[in-house]
Amino acid sequence: MVSQTSGGSAQSPRVRAVPNLPKATLVERRDITDDLFVIKLEPEQGPLNFKPGQYCTLGLEGIERAYSIVSSPHETLLEIFVELVLEGELTPRMHRMNIGDQMTIRPRAKGLFVLNQKVHHHFMVSTVTGVAPSVSMIRKYINDGLGDHKFYVLMGASYHDEFVYDKELAEYAAKYPEHIHFIPTVSRPNEDKNANWEGAKGRANAIAEEYMEKYNLP
Ligand SMILES: Cc1cc2nc3c(=O)[nH]c(=O)nc-3n(C[C@H](O)[C@H](O)[C@H](O)COP(=O)(O)OP(=O)(O)OC[C@H]3O[C@@H](n4cnc5c(N)ncnc54)[C@H](O)[C@@H]3O)c2cc1C
Incomplete structure (x- = not known):
């Protein structure tokens, strides 16, 4: 299947084949304002392995973007705080999601913005x-x-x-x-x-x- 996806860069979508990515199910959703919402996802393959400060890559219909993780590794559900970008590719689709809907999730969290334990x-x-x-x-x-x-x-x-x-x-x-x-x-x-x-x-x-x-x- 050929679809639009961001591949390695979360910010620069381009057309490429969509690999068979794992899924995560929307289990909770909280609408804060017209353009801010919090979602909680349950990855099908079990809790995502990550360090606080890292981001995960979520997708719908082959469109993928990076999202910083709000939850902590000890929590079962993956919590994400999203701003709806009306003219955007992915966030309007995320905003239309209902409980039980699924997104793709890249199996590895990424990012170097983690806590420096040497600094107090x-x-x-x-x-x-x-x-x-x-x-x-x-x-x-x-x-x-x-x-x-x-x-x-x-x-x-x-x-x-x-x-x-x-x-x-x-x-x-x-x-x-x-x-x-x-x-x-x-x-x-x-x-x-x-x-x-x-x-x-x-x-x-x-x-x-x-x-x-x-x-x-x-
Ligand atoms: C490491 C990392 C962590 C991120 N964490 C979060 C997060 O926790 N929560 C979150 O909501 N987003 C986060 N983002 C941004 C996210 O990856 C998407 O870029 C964003 O959700 C917009 O995606 P979109 O497909 O709807 O819009 P796109 O189709 O990618 O963008 C459409 C247009 O809107 C512009 N745009 C993108 N974001 C905004 C914005 N917030 N306000 C105004 N214009 C914008 C783009 O520059 C582009 O011109 C993160 C990005 C990175 C790189």
Whole structure:
């Protein structure tokens, strides 16, 4: 069969034969906003082997893209946080998926953006779906029984309803204040949608230095 797929590069689709890839079944789905949704997949071949921070390659109809993994390796289901790109090839198809539908999944997770264990202070800056690696790393750190690392998660979005993992990260920060600091920030504080926002304001990259100084990072 010939179809469109991204092959080695998740960002540059090209026509090539689609190999017989393993499948993963959609078992949970949570719609956050019109264009943000979280899915949980169950790979047919058993849990995917990966390190927090890595990405998997998912596909439909031969169109494949890379997705950072939100879940931690100890979880059975593969959790992915997706932004719908209306003019995109794959995400509109993913957005139309129902529980029980299947996607292809490349058998190996990839990516070098994994936790450097030699460093003990981890200042993590992300926006919207970019928080996935941080959540995966922190879930594993907690599941492993904590250690001598400190995580500072600075998470930005235009609007507060795009954070998605804010409640979870705020709970970790409250429960493990010696290990986890969490700063959600909205970049459009003056818009009506953010009227009741009382947290940090400004783009994550613009306020990063301020928080690095505040926490007196080495
Ligand atoms: C390592 C890695 C990890 C990734 N992790 C995630 C993730 O966790 N969640 C996630 O949603 N995406 C993630 N992506 C992006 C993902 O691979 C796709 O590029 C994205 O979902 C769009 O796919 P598409 O087929 O719908 O759009 P495409 O057909 O690939 O793109 C259509 C057009 O939209 C542009 N575009 C692509 N993404 C966006 C965007 N977010 N906003 C605006 N325009 C865009 C493209 O440049 C292109 O011009 C990751 C990419 C990489 C390389």
